[in-house]
Amino acid sequence: MTDSHGKVRTTVEIYGEKYTIVGDKSHQHILEVSKLVDEKMNEIKGMNTYLDTKRLAVLTAVNIVNDYVMIKKELEDLKKKRREEE
Amino acid sequence: MTDSHGKVRTTVEIYGEKYTIVGDKSHQHILEVSKLVDEKMNEIKGMNTYLDTKRLAVLTAVNIVNDYVMIKKELEDLKKKRREEE
Numbered sequence: 001m002t003d004s005h006g007k008v009r010t011t012v013e014i015y016g017e018k019y020t021i022v023g024d025k026s027h028q029h030i031l032e033v034s035k036l037v038d039e040k041m042n043e044i045k046g047m048n049t050y051l052d053t054k055r056l057a058v059l060t061a062v063n064i065v066n067d068y069v070m071i072k073k074e075l076e077d078l079k080k081k082r083r084e085e086e
Numbered sequence: 087m088t089d090s091h092g093k094v095r096t097t098v099e100i101y102g103e104k105y106t107i108v109g110d111k112s113h114q115h116i117l118e119v120s121k122l123v124d125e126k127m128n129e130i131k132g133m134n135t136y137l138d139t140k141r142l143a144v145l146t147a148v149n150i151v152n153d154y155v156m157i158k159k160e161l162e163d164l165k166k167k168r169r170e171e172e
Contacts, residue, residue, distance in 0.1 A: 014144055014148070015144065017141070017144070019141070019144065019145065019148070021145075021148065025152070029152075029155075032155070033148055033151045033152050033155055034148060036151050036155070037144065037147045037148050040147070040151075041144075041147075053140050054139050054140040054143055055103070055105070057140055057143030057144045057146075057147060058100055058101065058103070058105065058123065058127075058143045058146075059105065059107075060143075060144075060147045061123045061126070061127075061143055061146045061147040061150055062100070062105070062107065062119055062120060062123050064147055064150045064151055064154060065119045065122050065123050065126075065150055066111070066115075066119050067154060068150060068153060068154045068157065069115075069118070069119055069122070071154065071157055071158055071161060072157055074161060075157060075160060075161045075164065078161065078164055078165070078168075079164070082164075082168070
């Protein structure tokens with residue numbers, strides 16, 4: 001659904017709860033992203049069965065930022081290499 | 087602290103709660119990653135003051151996966167371009 005301000009509203013289910021995400025991304029993109037979060041939460045829960053959902057969600061965020069920081073470094077290194085090659 | 091299995095244990099505070107992260111990353115890296123999660127949670131809370139911490143943490147994870155997916159695409163495009171140039 002797109003509202004009068006051109007924003008896309010997508011309702012997703014993550015770890016058994018519904019969330020409505022509003023932004024400029026397509027439904028397809030938001031569904032894909034939400035599926036990744038849900039999968040990661042289930043993966044981390046599998047390794048730490050005692051975690052409540054709040055702490056599980058925070059640790060999931062930590063885990064994803066870790067991946068993000070590493071991939072960002074890889075991207076920056078590659079960009080630097082390209083500049084050096086020019 | 088490094089335990090007998092060579093794993094690094096780092097205790098961090100995120101959004102007012104303590105978490106002990108165990109893994110092969112340095113304290114410095116874990117502190118940096120945790121700071122980013124804390125900042126992002128505060129940023130999203132500022133835009134959605136009614137959110138409870140659990141939902142806030144899930145939405146923070148969604149937000150970060152979104153950034154991750156975009157940067158990963160950028161990295162893949164750049165790698166593809168490099169292969170084509172060779």
